[in-house]
Amino acid sequence: MTTATARRIRLRIDPGAVLLYLLLFIGAFAMLFPVLWMGMSTFKAEAEISQYPPSFLPKTFTLEPLIAAWTKIKFGRYFMNSLLVTGVATPLSVLTSAYLGFVWNKYDFRFKEPMFYVIIATMMIPGPMLLIPHYQVVLWANLLNTYASIIVPAVVTPYGIFLMRQFMHSVPNELLDAGRIDGASEPRLFVFVALPLVPSSLAALGIIQFLANWDNLLWPLVVLTNTAKYTLAVGLATFAAEYERNFAVQNAGAFIAVFPVVIAFLLFQRQIIRGIALTGLKG
Amino acid sequence: MAFLSRLLRPEAASPHRIRLAGQNAMIAGAIVLAAAYFLIWTVFPFIYTFIYSFFDWQPLRPTQEFLGLDNYAEALFKDQRFWLAMGNSFEFAFGNVVLGTVICLLVAVMINSVKRFQAFLRASYFMPTVTGMVAVALVWEFIYQPRFGILNTSIFATADFLNLPPPPEIGWLTRPQHAMNSLILFGFWKFLGVRMIILLAGLQNIPQTYYEAAQIDGAGARASFFRITLPLLMPALSFVVVVGVINSLQVFVPMYVMTAGGPLFSTTTVVLLLYEKTFQLFRFGYGAAISFILFGIIMLMTFVQLRFLRSSWDIGA
Numbered sequence: 001m002t003t004a005t006a007r008r009i010r011l012r013i014d015p016g017a018v019l020l021y022l023l024l025f026i027g028a029f030a031m032l033f034p035v036l037w038m039g040m041s042t043f044k045a046e047a048e049i050s051q052y053p054p055s056f057l058p059k060t061f062t063l064e065p066l067i068a069a070w071t072k073i074k075f076g077r078y079f080m081n082s083l084l085v086t087g088v089a090t091p092l093s094v095l096t097s098a099y100l101g102f103v104w105n106k107y108d109f110r111f112k113e114p115m116f117y118v119i120i121a122t123m124m125i126p127g128p129m130l131l132i133p134h135y136q137v138v139l140w141a142n143l144l145n146t147y148a149s150i151i152v153p154a155v156v157t158p159y160g161i162f163l164m165r166q167f168m169h170s171v172p173n174e175l176l177d178a179g180r181i182d183g184a185s186e187p188r189l190f191v192f193v194a195l196p197l198v199p200s201s202l203a204a205l206g207i208i209q210f211l212a213n214w215d216n217l218l219w220p221l222v223v224l225t226n227t228a229k230y231t232l233a234v235g236l237a238t239f240a241a242e243y244e245r246n247f248a249v250q251n252a253g254a255f256i257a258v259f260p261v262v263i264a265f266l267l268f269q270r271q272i273i274r275g276i277a278l279t280g281l282k283g
Numbered sequence: 284m285a286f287l288s289r290l291l292r293p294e295a296a297s298p299h300r301i302r303l304a305g306q307n308a309m310i311a312g313a314i315v316l317a318a319a320y321f322l323i324w325t326v327f328p329f330i331y332t333f334i335y336s337f338f339d340w341q342p343l344r345p346t347q348e349f350l351g352l353d354n355y356a357e358a359l360f361k362d363q364r365f366w367l368a369m370g371n372s373f374e375f376a377f378g379n380v381v382l383g384t385v386i387c388l389l390v391a392v393m394i395n396s397v398k399r400f401q402a403f404l405r406a407s408y409f410m411p412t413v414t415g416m417v418a419v420a421l422v423w424e425f426i427y428q429p430r431f432g433i434l435n436t437s438i439f440a441t442a443d444f445l446n447l448p449p450p451p452e453i454g455w456l457t458r459p460q461h462a463m464n465s466l467i468l469f470g471f472w473k474f475l476g477v478r479m480i481i482l483l484a485g486l487q488n489i490p491q492t493y494y495e496a497a498q499i500d501g502a503g504a505r506a507s508f509f510r511i512t513l514p515l516l517m518p519a520l521s522f523v524v525v526v527g528v529i530n531s532l533q534v535f536v537p538m539y540v541m542t543a544g545g546p547l548f549s550t551t552t553v554v555l556l557l558y559e560k561t562f563q564l565f566r567f568g569y570g571a572a573i574s575f576i577l578f579g580i581i582m583l584m585t586f587v588q589l590r591f592l593r594s595s596w597d598i599g600a
Contacts, residue, residue, distance in 0.1 A: 021400075024393055028407035031472065035414060037433060038422045050431035053440050096316065103313035107306055119317065122325045124585065128533060128554045129574035132335070132567050133328030156320040186305035215415045217536050222562060233417040237540055240421055247425050254418035265413040269406050272413070273480050 035258065042066055042255040046248040069252035077228065078235035079256055085147055085220075085231055086213040089154040094206045096156050098198075101164025102190050106176065116165070119158045131222055138223055149223045150231070154213055160205055167201035168194065203271040207264065214261060232257045332571045340568030347568070354572035365573065367548055368556040369580075371463065375552060376531040378467035379474065384523055387475055391482035392512070405483065412476030420540040423469045427455035427541075456542055459549040466537050466550055473537075474530075478523045485519025486512070521592040525585060532581055553577050 037056075041049055042065060044058040070076045104116055134153070143149040171194045179189045195202070217233045224230055230238070236253050265272060336355070339348040358365045394404050411419065426432050429452040442450050455465040493511050502510065513520075535554040538544055544551035544559075551559075553573065561570030 017397075020393055020397060024390075024397065024400075024404055027390060028404055031408050031411055031475070034419065034422050034426060034472070035410060037426065038419075041425070052431065052436055053443075054431075054433055054436045100313050100317055103310055107310050109310050109314075115314075115317070119321065122321060124529065124582070125325065125329065125578065128535065128557055129332060129578050130325070130328040131558075131574075132561055132571060133331035134324070136331065137323060137328065153324055156316065156324075161317075186309045190309070211413055215417070217417055217539075218558070233415060236415075236417045236421060237536075240424070240540060241543065247428070250421055251425055254415075254421045257415045257418035258422075261413050261415060262410070265410065269409070273405065273409060 035262065038251055038255055038258065041248070041251045044248070046246070049248050049251070065248040065252035066255070069249050069256060073235070073239055073249065073253065074227070074230075075232070075235060075253050075256055078230050078232045081147070081229060082214060082232040082257075085150045086210055088147075089151045089213050090206055090210045092151075092155045093157055093160055093209050094202055097160030097164040097205060098168075098195060098202060099190065100156075100161045101166075101168050102171075102194055104161070104165045105168035106171070106173070106194075119161055123158045123162070128218060131218065134219070135222055144223055145226045145229055147229065150216070150220050153219070154209075154216075157209065157212075160209060163205055163208075164198075164201065167198050170201075171197050200271050200274070203268060204274060207268055207272045210264070211261065214257075332574060335568055336571035336575050338568045340571065341565055342567055343565065350568065354569050355576065357569065358573050358576055364548065364551070364556060365553075368551045368553045371548075371550060372532050372534070372552040372554070374463055375467060375470065375534055376528055378464070379470045379531040379534075380524060380527040382467065383471050383474055383478060383527060384520070386471070387478040387523070388482060388516075388520070390475070391479050391486060392508070394479070395483060395486045405480070408479050409476035411473050414473075416473065416536045417540055419473065420469070420537050423472075424456065424541045427465055429454050429457060457546055459547045462542055462546060462550045466541065469537055469541070470531065470534070474527070478527070481519050481523055482516065485516045489515045517592070521588070525588050525592070528584055528588065529581055532577070532584070 040056055040058060043061050043063070044055075045060060045062050045064060048055065048059060070079075104112065138144055138149045141149075143152075175193060175197075176189050179193050184193070215233060216231070217237055220231050220234045221237065224234060227235075227238075232253075236250075236257060239253060240250055335347075337349060337351060339350050339354075341347070390408060394401060394408070397404070426434050429435055432455070434455065435452055438450055438453070442448070454461060456462050489512065493515070494507055497507050497511055533554055534552055535558065538550050538552055538555050539558070542550040544555050554577070557570050557573045557577070560566045560573065
């Protein structure tokens with residue numbers, strides 16, 4: 001009998017187990033609380049947000065802050081910008097990662113390993129350090145204030161290449177060889193044999209990249225000066241930094257930014273959690 | 284192209300693999316794509332930053348003055364704010380990594396040991412990870428608000444309930460002595476999930492037979508934890524620590540959103556300072572020097588940790 005199962009059997013009677021569950025649930029509540037609080041506050045009127053004693057559930061349900069955030073401060077526009085940037089960059093980056101990961105896993109070529117180590121090493125360079133030359137590159141390419149300046153750099157990611165190279169191990173070489181004997185071309189093998197075998201890895205990477213793009217602040221803040229092009233993260237940050245504080249509207253804006261991602265998380269939570277756990281360990 | 288075709292020759296070490304017709308195109312495509320991206324977006328910017336860290340580089344001027352090591356000297360010896368910011372970055376990194384890892388390890392071990400609700404608990408602790416950093420930083424700022432933030436109003440309500448005299452308003456983000464700690468708490472909440480998932484995966488990789496053998500030898504729960512769990516978890520644990528240090532030394536968003544580096548400079552980190560010098564004061568050269576010093580420190584920290592943790596990387600990795 002393992003200690004784990006021994007502990008599980010003892011759970012029924014052990015007061016320690018009750019304490020364990022109690023601690024874990026208090027912790028879980030503390031982790032969920034800020035997001036729940038934000039959700040509740042979104043449907044409260046401005047006056048109720050600052051009232052004492054505080055109430056958890058909205059006493060009078062109102063959509064006013066949400067509507068104000070969506071229209072007055074152009075959060076609607078920012079949301080669509082974020083959706084556009086994230087929606088284009090994420091699938092492309094998953095595709096390039098899968099392609100490069102496939103090549104680095106399944107083929108032999110000169111300097112394959114050294115090149116791979118260089119790719120991994122670039123993950124260690126702190127992002128902000130290259131901000132200035134990145135800005136310069138975008139300036140030369142005449143892409144300042146464009147969606148492309150956010151999308152193009154996000155299309156290839158060392159992290160994604162690393163992840164997909166690890167996942168491509170699970171595609172059997174024999175299957176690829178069988179395809180070759182049947183006369184399938186190499187791109188066909190990649191698209192119709194390899195990719196369908198790793199759907200959950202693609203989903204996990206997709207979600208990780210989606211979150212990274214959706215959450216990206218520093219880079220869009222630097223290249224975007226035209227407020228019409230702002231993404232949600234930039235819009236929220238500048239709103240909070242510049243305007244007279246209206247916590248109700250600000251909170252509603254945060255809600256707009258967080259809500260779709262939390263829904264996506266609930267839908268794909270198994271893949272997300274597995275994807276992140278795998279990147280952490282199989283190095 | 285000659286260089287590319289030389290690259291495409293199979294490795295001498297694996298002559299048994301036959302290169303088929305379509306493979307060259309696939310490999311060439313991948314190398315061109317990777318090279319284009321990394322040369323333009325990583326290698327060139329890296330060299331560019333390095334060169335311009337020796338100039339008084341201001342983008343609006345027609346010519347740039349060569350300064351030698353002056354930018355580095357200014358940061359290291361003249362600019363007191365640089366060292367204050369460095370101290371703040373390290374304070375955040377220390378709090379974030381130590382508190383984050385120790386409590387996270389406890390949470391992971393606890394979740395791993397329960398039988399029911401494991402999926403729910405895992406998802407709950409992971410939830411903050413998927414929320415947008417800017418958005419939740421704003422939510423926490425709202426929670427920390429001294430007069431009507433829920434943290435202080437809960438304290439007031441508790442005092443009311445117990446008939447205690449009303450406690451003072453605590454300026455979680457507005458008092459220099461509290462601000463950094465409040466940000467560390469926020470970081471703990473935000474980053475717990477990723478760390479926990481990595482540690483949980485590590486815990487689940489430990490073969491149950493080890494615990495069975497230990498139990499036969501009469502080891503208790505504590506001995507099992509310190510002699511089996513902890514050593515075998517070291518690869519995952521050291522990954523969490525090393526990546527945690529790298530990431531938290533680069534932290535930017537929470538400070539930018541919640542405190543803007545204040546009050547009294549108490550939460551200005553190196554990256555925030557770098558951002559201000561570069562994109563608000565347009566001192567690109569000085570910003571480049573600061574970023575190279577930060578890069579050197581992060582590399583050094585990573586190197587020292589990897590040396591220090593080397594034996595633990597190898598076990599079971």
